[in-house]
Amino acid sequence: MRKEVHKAINQTAKQVRIQASRALRKELAVPSNILKKAIKSRREASVDSLRATILLLYGYPIPLKYFGAKKVNTRKGGVSFRIDPKVKFRNRMRDLFIVDKYKGHVFKRAGKGRGPIVRMNGPAPGDRYEAAGIPALAERVAREELPKQIQRRIRFLILKSQGKLRGNQPQD
Secondary structure (H helix, E strand, O other): OHHHHHHHHHHHHHHHHHHHHHHHHOOOOOOHHHHHHHEEEEEOOOOOOOOOEEEEOOOOOOEHHHHOOEEOOOOOOOEEEOOOOOOOOOEEEOOEEEEHHHOOEEEEEOOOOOOOEEEOEOOOHHHHHHHHOHHHHHHHHHHHHHHHHHHHHHHHHHHHHHOOOOOOOOOO
């Protein structure tokens, strides 16, 4: 039975990561694969240890490139991007530019003239955890999902023992 419980715990941890990523996407207009890097499953449950750990990493500031940065075609130039998906308008900054040579990242000149350039970043995912309510959401999803997953594993064992499963089933 411990074998089935550890599988249920790992599946619950996976669902918590998915739901946390979806909630964070409502706060930041970034692709989900970028946000999933900030929500890690550090330790999975095993038969010996029925405990899984999910870390909400503070993360790194996300480059403006991932916020849908586009060149503004006006006389003054610049770059537009949207950080918050709830806000309909895009932020515009005149002194920024996109360099295709550097994977399309957004830069700004550090000095005058043709001085050094600095890559521009948006907020880190950790800045928005509390605003998105991620800690409370993760706990709620874990409480709701674990009984469902355990029930699912029990139903699987019953059907397996009765021989009612069709097709090739993994030999657990």
